[in-house]
Amino acid sequence: MKTRITELLGIRHPVFQAAMSWASSNAPLVIAVSNAGALGVIAAGPMRPEDFRKALADIRAGTGRPYGVNIPLNNPRAAELLDIAHEARIPVMVASQGGPKEHLARFRALGTKWLHVVASVEHAKKAEAAGVDALVVDGMEAGGHPPPSEVTTLVLVRRVVKEVKIPVVASGGVADGAGIAALLALGADAVQLGTRFIATPEASVHENYKRAVINADVDGSTLVARGRLPIRQLKNAFSEKFLAAERAGAPQAELDAIFKASSLKQAALEGDVAWGKVEAGQSAGLVHDIVPAGELVERLVAEMEEARQRLISLCEK
Numbered sequence: 001m002k003t004r005i006t007e008l009l010g011i012r013h014p015v016f017q018a019a020m021s022w023a024s025s026n027a028p029l030v031i032a033v034s035n036a037g038a039l040g041v042i043a044a045g046p047m048r049p050e051d052f053r054k055a056l057a058d059i060r061a062g063t064g065r066p067y068g069v070n071i072p073l074n075n076p077r078a079a080e081l082l083d084i085a086h087e088a089r090i091p092v093m094v095a096s097q098g099g100p101k102e103h104l105a106r107f108r109a110l111g112t113k114w115l116h117v118v119a120s121v122e123h124a125k126k127a128e129a130a131g132v133d134a135l136v137v138d139g140m141e142a143g144g145h146p147p148p149s150e151v152t153t154l155v156l157v158r159r160v161v162k163e164v165k166i167p168v169v170a171s172g173g174v175a176d177g178a179g180i181a182a183l184l185a186l187g188a189d190a191v192q193l194g195t196r197f198i199a200t201p202e203a204s205v206h207e208n209y210k211r212a213v214i215n216a217d218v219d220g221s222t223l224v225a226r227g228r229l230p231i232r233q234l235k236n237a238f239s240e241k242f243l244a245a246e247r248a249g250a251p252q253a254e255l256d257a258i259f260k261a262s263s264l265k266q267a268a269l270e271g272d273v274a275w276g277k278v279e280a281g282q283s284a285g286l287v288h289d290i291v292p293a294g295e296l297v298e299r300l301v302a303e304m305e306e307a308r309q310r311l312i313s314l315c316e317k
Contacts, residue, residue, distance in 0.1 A: 001304075004167040005190035008133060009066050009092055009113055012037030013301050015180065016136070016169055017293070018194030019043035019070030019094060020144070020279070022205055022268035027058035029202035029293055034065040036297035039190075041068035041094050044081045046265070052081060056088040066091045068115070073098025086110065094136060097145075101130040115169065119147035124160045134167040135160065136192055141173030143195050143221070143232050143281035150223070153183070161187035175283035177303020181311075184304075193300070195281040200293040206271035210290060212236075212278050218285030224277075225259060234278040238262040 003014045015038035017024065024030065025047050030040030042059065044052050059067055069090045071081045074097045082103060085093065089110050095103070096117035104114055116127040117136040124135055137160050139153025140146040147156065153172035161168050170188035174180060175196040183191045197203060198213050212234055222239050223230045233239060242258045267276025291299065 003184070003189040005134060005169060008167060009039060011039050011066055013297065014184065014190035015039070015297060015300055016068070016094075016171075016190055016192035017041055017197045018171060018192045019045075019068070019096075020194050020198065020203075021046045021264055023194075023198050023203040023209075025055075026202070026204040027055045027062060029197065029200065029204070030059050030067050031062035032200075032202050032293035033197070033297060034059075034063045034067045036294040037065070037301075038297045039066060039068050039092065040293075041070050041092075044069055044071045044085070045075055047081075049077065049080050049084060053084050053088070056084070056090070060088070068092035068094045070094045070096060070117075072096050073100070073103075096136075099130065100127060100132055104131055117171075118160075119145075119156075120149060120151075121156075121159055121163055124164055128164045128166050132166070134169060134189070135164065136169040136171055137188075139170075139172030140223075140232075141282040142171055143284075144279045145229060146172065146223070146232050146281075148227070148230055150226075154186070157183060157188055158186045172281060173283050175286035177300045177305070178307045179283070179286075180300060180304045181307035193283075195283045196287055196296065196300075197293060198280065199287050199290045200296060201290060202293045205268040206273075208271035208273045209268055209278060212267075212273045213280050213284045213287055214289065216280065216284035216287075218282060220284060221280060221282050225255075231277060231279060232281055234273070234280050234284065236276075236278055237274040238277065 017033040019041040021043050025043045030042045033040030069085050092113050094115045113133045115134045116132040118124045119138045139156045140150040157170040167189040169190040170183035171192035180191040264277045266272045267278045
């Protein structure tokens with residue numbers, strides 16, 4: 001399938017593996033996804049600079065296909081991480097949480113394609129005006145940091161593709177090929193999946209985390225810290241404590257203390273899925289098995305084709 005994104009990036013399938021702190025902060029997942037013809041994306045945010053540099057070298061050795069790098073531009077170490085990415089001459093940047101304009105020229109000089117993650121129409125327009133090559137648009141179903149507005153992927157993506165001229169990658173609430181086909185039908189040029197790729201052997205998170213995703217139902221996630229920078233995570237003891245305190249009208253200082261006492265690292269690396277932040281999207285309810293990442297890409301593409309054929313058959317009736 002050819003779209004503006006597959007043509008822009010030189011990938012075979014309009015499928016992205018989302019950058020997920022810890023889960024895709026490694027080379028093996030990125031290599032497997034990119035070798036299967038999709039776009040693997042390494043999450044540099046939580047990585048030490050020396051580990052990030054080594055992972056990029058491993059990716060270059062492991063695949064000749066395009067891959068992406070995600071750097072949150074508000075990260076305290078963003079400047080150093082950007083320098084390492086520039087030094088490695090990365091093919092694709094998938095940046096988030098900050099303005100891209102000041103960084104574009106030097107990466108463009110390398111031939112790097114710059115995609116920017118946005119969660120509102122306003123930010124989509126600003127990123128386009130800044131000169132980025134494409135957008136990744138996150139809806140409220142997504143794990144991690146969805147839009148504070150809580151606008152769904154179905155609505156937000158459709159609005160953004162009508163407001164901008166550059167390619168759009170839709171993200172949030174998708175775990176299979178039927179979901180990919182649905183968002184392509186909305187006008188997206190590719191679709192990003194995060195939670196589905198947590199349930200792969202290559203994802204570098206604790207087995208407890210992967211099992212929590214598999215065991216979750218479609219109503220198994222919740223938003224924590226609404227009204228600020230919310231996170232979507234699986235329901236657990238931490239989220240129950242925070243939300244109960246919020247409902248009881250606890251002062252902000254108490255809420256902040258509860259929030260800071262829990263971390264993503266606690267769940268992802270230590271396996272504490274009761275009190276850690278188990279970031280995952282609503283699509284966890286559609287994930288039922290652990291599948292090698294390359295095999296998963298093949299499955300997604302086959303499911304996408306099944307959905308396409310079903311639509312064709314409806315037209316023939």
